[in-house]
Amino acid sequence: MTQSDISLHKRLTIALVAHDRRKVDMVEWATYNAEMLSKHKIICTGTTGGLIKDAFDKKGIDADITCVNSGPMGGDAEIAALVAQKKINLAVFLIDDLNAQPHEADIQMLLRQCRIHNVPIACNRYSADLMITSSLWDNEEYQPKEPKYVYFHREEQQ
Numbered sequence: 163m164t165q166s167d168i169s170l171h172k173r174l175t176i177a178l179v180a181h182d183r184r185k186v187d188m189v190e191w192a193t194y195n196a197e198m199l200s201k202h203k204i205i206c207t208g209t210t211g212g213l214i215k216d217a218f219d220k221k222g223i224d225a226d227i228t229c230v231n232s233g234p235m236g237g238d239a240e241i242a243a244l245v246a247q248k249k250i251n252l253a254v255f256l257i258d259d260l261n262a263q264p265h266e267a268d269i270q271m272l273l274r275q276c277r278i279h280n281v282p283i284a285c286n287r288y289s290a291d292l293m294i295t296s297s298l299w300d301n302e303e304y305q306p307k308e309p310k311y312v313y314f315h316r317e318e319q320q
């Protein structure tokens with residue numbers, strides 16, 4: 163079975179973001195999943211989106227890709243705002259964990275908003291593959307549980 167055999171019925175809005183030294187991985191991942199991604203709405207930070215568009219053009223794949231600003235210029239913040247507005251279903255964020263970024267605050271904002279708003283976020287390709295092929299997207303009975311921010315009282319568990 164190939165990735166393109168696993169097609170979701172639900173149309174998702176997927177955010178794709180990668181730091182410079184993770185862009186090779188992102189373009190490879192997106193190209194591998196190009197047919198599947200072309201069925202969804204894609205939102206990218208500027209440079210990541212431009213590279214994915216070029217890769218899809220080379221494969222003759224037409225996809226709905228919107229680019230916001232480049233990450234250091236506010237792109238992560240724009241995507242975080244879309245997450246807070248419940249406009250993103252899934253995010254793939256390939257972070258350069260080996261080098262400091264000038265916009266670390268915005269990176270943390272995007273990660274935090276995904277956690278708060280219960281948006282699945284994959285930070286490596288394996289997670290991205292698992293998330294994008296999950297049958298839960300099309301399961302009408304499945305209701306994601308929102309995160310609870312409460313104290314754990316041991317005595318109540320007995």
Ligand SMILES: O=C(CO)COP(=O)(O)O
Pocket residue numbers: 179180181182206207208209210211231232233234237238269
């Ligand atoms: O910096 C980024 C994510 O934090 C990515 O931005 P670009 O896709 O514009 O390089």
